[in-house]
Amino acid sequence: MIIAWLILPLSLLGIVLALWVPSLRxxxxxxxxxxxxxxxxxxxxxxxxxxxxxxxxxxxxxxxxxxxxxxxxxxxxxxxxxxxxxxxxxxxxxxxxxxxxxxxxxxxxxxxxxxxxxxxxxxxxxxxxxxxxxxxxxxxxxxxxxxxxxxxxxxxxxxxNFVDGQNVVLHEFAHQLDHESGYADGAPLLGGEHSYRSWAEVLGEAYEVLQESSRDGRESLLDEYGASHPAEFFAVATETFFERPGQMARHHRRLFETLKAYYRVDPREWLDH
Ligand SMILES: [Zn+2]
Structure with a gap:
């Protein structure tokens, strides 16, 4: 009987410790x-x-x-x-x-x-x-x-080489952000800064443009691997946003502004290309 009375407080103590110890560390x-x-x-x-x-x-x-x-x-x-x-x-x-x-x-x-x-x-x-x-x-x-x-x-x-728009760590961790929404679909969890509709509109349009230029064999600022899937497009666009922000702002204005609002930084402030 005493043991039964102890189970609840001990379980609560266990939960408190499990939450408290990692945050203290x-x-x-x-x-x-x-x-x-x-x-x-x-x-x-x-x-x-x-x-x-x-x-x-x-x-x-x-x-x-x-x-x-x-x-x-x-x-x-x-x-x-x-x-x-x-x-x-x-x-x-x-x-x-x-x-x-x-x-x-x-x-x-x-x-x-x-x-x-x-x-x-x-x-x-x-x-x-x-x-x-x-x-x-x-x-x-x-x-x-x-x-x-x-x-x-x-x-x-x-x-x-932080100028060529190719960066495997930025790429894979953009995928991690994308996964936070539960799906690898090129739409990460958005805060109040965007509606999913405007995100889908801006990234969807830029994705189609990249698919077209990739089909026609035309050069693009974004790596053509981004044309393979919307999730890859978000990861590739992230690499370009951080490594070639000036060029992205000039050639893909809306995409740049959308990513700037999402990441809440402007890499042009520390890179000049
Ligand atoms: Zn990828």
Whole structure:
């Protein structure tokens, strides 16, 4: 009987502790100063970092600390995990959420890093319904079950060249934001800044234009991979928005303004192309 009386208070205590201990640990992690070695890594690997306004750099530091506190990194295929890999990936992922109110990728738990491109078996179903495993080489992959997979050499190429509109970390983490709405459909969770109707109108139109230029073999500022699916379009447009903001604002005004309202930053303030 006494045990029965104890079950409820003990369960409540368990729930309180389960909620309270992680937030206390996070508070402690965020109270620590940002390590000087991490700043040196960012100065070395991410040319956009020293150009960020001081206020945004401070915010980035806190986001990186939270990201590294909450996410689990694993090196595979011989890659030994270290701070350089963790800090570089965390910084680029957190660039996307510098001003977003949605938390630090709450559904994401694991980041798996290969030394280079990795091969994945896709199931290719032909017209007769025959399933044929088809190996494909990938630089990154984003999963809805809380996992991102990246190739470290591509991460470094994308980070150090922040002007070509190609960045695998920005791409895969844009997919993570897209997943937050429950579907990988190119429409992430929107706050009060947009209606889904205007989002669908602006991105849908730009998607069709990219599909047309890709079909006709015409050059476009956005990588033609974005023409393969609306989710890929959002990820590719995100890469261009952060790496080539000036050109995007000139050539795709409405798309630029829509992404600027979503990400709540204007990368033209720290990049001049
Ligand atoms: Zn993609």
């Amino acid at each position: 996070l508070k402690r992690a965020l109270a620590r100063p940002f390590p000087a070695e991490w700043s040196r890594i960012l100065e070395r690997n991410l040319p956009v970092y020293p150009r960020l306004p001081a206020e945004l750099r401070e915010r980035l530091h806190r986001l990186i600390q939270q990201f590294l506190h909450q996410k689990h990194f694993t090196g595979v295929a011989g890659l030994e995990m270290n701070d350089e890999i963790r800090v570089t990936i965390a910084a680029e992922a957190c660039l996307l959420i510098l001003n977003r109110p949605s938390g630090v990728y709450p559904a994401l738990r694991y980041i798996i890093v290969y030394p280079g491109a990795f091969v994945v078996d896709y199931e290719d179903v032909d017209e007769a319904g025959v399933v044929d495993p088809e190996p494909r080489e990938l630089l990154g992959e984003s999963w809805q079950n809380g996992k991102v997979v990246l190739a470290w050499d591509s991460v470094m190429r994308g980070a150090r």
